[in-house]
Amino acid sequence: MNEFIFFINKVVISGSVIGSIYAMGAIGVTLVFAILRFAHFAHGDLMTLGAFFSYILVVLFPEAGSFIGLPTGFVMLPIAMALTAIVAILLDRSFYRPLRQNNVKPVVMVMASIGVTLMIQGLIRVFAGPSSRNFFFAERKDIFRIELPFELASRKIVVTEPQLLLFVFITVAVISLHLFLTRSRLGKAMRAMSDNPDLSRVSGINTTMVVWTTWIIAGSLAAAAGTLLSLDVTLKPDLSFNILLPIFAAAIVGGVGHPYGAIAGGFVVGFAETLSVFNWAIFLRPFRDSLPDWIDLPNKLAFVPTEYKITVPFVILVVILIWRPTGIFKGQVL
Amino acid sequence: MALIKATGLHGGYGAMNILNGVDMEIEEGEIGVIVGANGAGKSTTLKALFGLLNVTEGEIIFKGETITNMQPDKLVRRGMAFVPQEYNIFPSLTVQENLEMGAFVRKDDFTHLIDQMYGYFPDLAGKRDQPAGELSGGQRQMVAMSRALMIEPSLLLLDEPTAGLSPLYMNEIFDRIIAINKSGVGILMVEQNAKQALGIAHKGFVLANGTNRFTDTGTNLLNDPEVAKSFLGG
Numbered sequence: 001m002n003e004f005i006f007f008i009n010k011v012v013i014s015g016s017v018i019g020s021i022y023a024m025g026a027i028g029v030t031l032v033f034a035i036l037r038f039a040h041f042a043h044g045d046l047m048t049l050g051a052f053f054s055y056i057l058v059v060l061f062p063e064a065g066s067f068i069g070l071p072t073g074f075v076m077l078p079i080a081m082a083l084t085a086i087v088a089i090l091l092d093r094s095f096y097r098p099l100r101q102n103n104v105k106p107v108v109m110v111m112a113s114i115g116v117t118l119m120i121q122g123l124i125r126v127f128a129g130p131s132s133r134n135f136f137f138a139e140r141k142d143i144f145r146i147e148l149p150f151e152l153a154s155r156k157i158v159v160t161e162p163q164l165l166l167f168v169f170i171t172v173a174v175i176s177l178h179l180f181l182t183r184s185r186l187g188k189a190m191r192a193m194s195d196n197p198d199l200s201r202v203s204g205i206n207t208t209m210v211v212w213t214t215w216i217i218a219g220s221l222a223a224a225a226g227t228l229l230s231l232d233v234t235l236k237p238d239l240s241f242n243i244l245l246p247i248f249a250a251a252i253v254g255g256v257g258h259p260y261g262a263i264a265g266g267f268v269v270g271f272a273e274t275l276s277v278f279n280w281a282i283f284l285r286p287f288r289d290s291l292p293d294w295i296d297l298p299n300k301l302a303f304v305p306t307e308y309k310i311t312v313p314f315v316i317l318v319v320i321l322i323w324r325p326t327g328i329f330k331g332q333v334l
Numbered sequence: 335m336a337l338i339k340a341t342g343l344h345g346g347y348g349a350m351n352i353l354n355g356v357d358m359e360i361e362e363g364e365i366g367v368i369v370g371a372n373g374a375g376k377s378t379t380l381k382a383l384f385g386l387l388n389v390t391e392g393e394i395i396f397k398g399e400t401i402t403n404m405q406p407d408k409l410v411r412r413g414m415a416f417v418p419q420e421y422n423i424f425p426s427l428t429v430q431e432n433l434e435m436g437a438f439v440r441k442d443d444f445t446h447l448i449d450q451m452y453g454y455f456p457d458l459a460g461k462r463d464q465p466a467g468e469l470s471g472g473q474r475q476m477v478a479m480s481r482a483l484m485i486e487p488s489l490l491l492l493d494e495p496t497a498g499l500s501p502l503y504m505n506e507i508f509d510r511i512i513a514i515n516k517s518g519v520g521i522l523m524v525e526q527n528a529k530q531a532l533g534i535a536h537k538g539f540v541l542a543n544g545t546n547r548f549t550d551t552g553t554n555l556l557n558d559p560e561v562a563k564s565f566l567g568g
């Protein structure tokens with residue numbers, strides 16, 4: 001029983017946490033690709049930037065959360081999301097739009113976004129230095145330990161308040177995104193432009209407005225993902241470096257250009273990571289006494305050593321693309 | 335006053351010139367038909383009228399206003415609609431959503447127009463919630479035309495609306511074009527079925543090498559032995 005609870009904590013909860021973060025990042029990557037047809041490599045940096053906006057707000061108004069009993073970082077999230085959305089639009093106007101208007105090849109856009117990555121990372125390093133920061137310097141991080149009503153269960157399911165808030169947030173975000181894309185005029189125009197940009201122009205769809213909306217959704221979700229991840233652990237200035245590859249893997253696994261695919265892809269990659277570093281030896285331990293002597297149970301029995309976790313998204317990517325070259329949902333060709 | 339009048343259009347793709355002086359003119363509520371061999375510049379002419387091509391010389395006047403090189407979204411607001419030859423629907427959007435996208439520039443309630451489209455094309459009514467990409471070729475053409483009609487255009491540009499369709503659908507599309515025109519919409523269309531199209535045309539334009547070879551009423555062109563010999567297959 002305890003082994004099972006250990007599994008819930010290490011795989012189900014951790015996988016859902018990291019899967020949610022990847023999903024939110026991948027939605028942005030996939031939407032930008034669907035509308036603007038290029039791989040936006042600076043997306044991870046929008047996450048870092050959003051998390052830093054939240055952090056600065058928490059430093060400025062450390063008491064804000066205590067009024068409503070939620071972590072200040074979470075209370076400040078909407079402002080950070082709005083700021084990041086504005087940054088995303090400004091980046092588009094100053095770097096990507098001029099290129100787009102000159103009809104450059106997609107690879108030039110990708111290169112430009114790598115330039116933007118280096119620029120944002122440089123700025124963050126200049127102003128924030130290399131050290132990690134904790135959002136909970138003035139308040140306590142609530143941790144919930146849930147006891148299971150079984151005799152053999154002495155361990156508890158452990159989930160933190162930021163994790164619960166993350167689950168609530170992504171649920172609301174995904175439902176809102178779905179309603180937006182299927183019910184609103186602008187959301188439908190977004191799908192239309194993803195389907196056929198030329199016909200969108202011919203129909204008189206305001207393509208500039210669609211592009212802005214794309215950056216607003218991508219930027220605000222990136223800020224939310226960055227902040228919620230940093231609330232769960234700490235705010236690391238190299239957040240984007242570690243998260244960029246998994247979110248691209250998630251977007252591709254899900255089928256590029258498909259927001260629902262990006263969500264699925266995010267969880268596939270997230271769970272693959274937690275499952276691959278999970279110590280399966282735990283499940284064998286109860287049988288130790290009944291096993292013959294010559295079987296020596298190892299202490300650690302994981303598919304991948306934790307240090308190599310970063311390779312997991314690639315393996316998943318390759319396996320899924322061999323099985324289904326367009327991703328889980330039928331995506332566009334990169 | 336002419337609904338649309340283009341004179342001496344020159345233009346092309348990049349440095350390559352395709353149009354070498356094209357003239358087009360139809361009156362309000364008329365049907366104009368453009369015919370000509372493959373590569374003659376028929377599609378390019380429609381694109382030039384709709385602002386999808388850089389017109390380097392010549393002038394386009396629509397409802398008395400000069401619109402040369404005006405962007406498509408502005409033309410849509412002025413009442414011009416265009417159905418391209420290919421890729422003329424949003425495949426992953428439902429039929430109904432395709433129509434809604436046609437009405438994107440409208441701020442008013444357009445439900446009656448959607449109903450009117452299902453009236454024109456009863457085939458579509460039962461498929462309104464189906465992705466348009468799943469429909470047959472003929473039905474897709476109906477979606478494409480309906481999408482364009484959602485702005486209640488005064489001029490509808492159609493590029494080969496019957497290309498690749500079975501004779502059954504072809505006749506239905508022709509019938510619908512006539513009905514749409516009867517409701518007061520001016521139509522300028524490119525057609526491969528030159529005889530049938532010129533038969534319903536008030537004005538006909540025979541293009542060759544990016545310029546007008548013959549320009550006359552539809553009936554006169556049909557009866558012109560020279561046109562018949564070189565462009566209508568005898």
Ligand SMILES: Nc1ncnc2c1ncn2[C@@H]1O[C@H](COP(=O)(O)OP(=O)(O)O)[C@@H](O)[C@H]1O
Nearest residue numbers: 347350352370371372373374375376377378379
């Ligand atoms: N997008 C394009 N880029 C470059 N050349 C084109 C393009 N579209 C058409 N052309 C060329 O322009 C000429 C006229 O094409 P088009 O107007 O499509 O002829 P059609 O009369 O068959 O509709 C052809 O030689 C074609 O190869």
Ligand SMILES: [Mg+2]
Nearest residue numbers: 376377378419
């Ligand atoms: Mg053509």
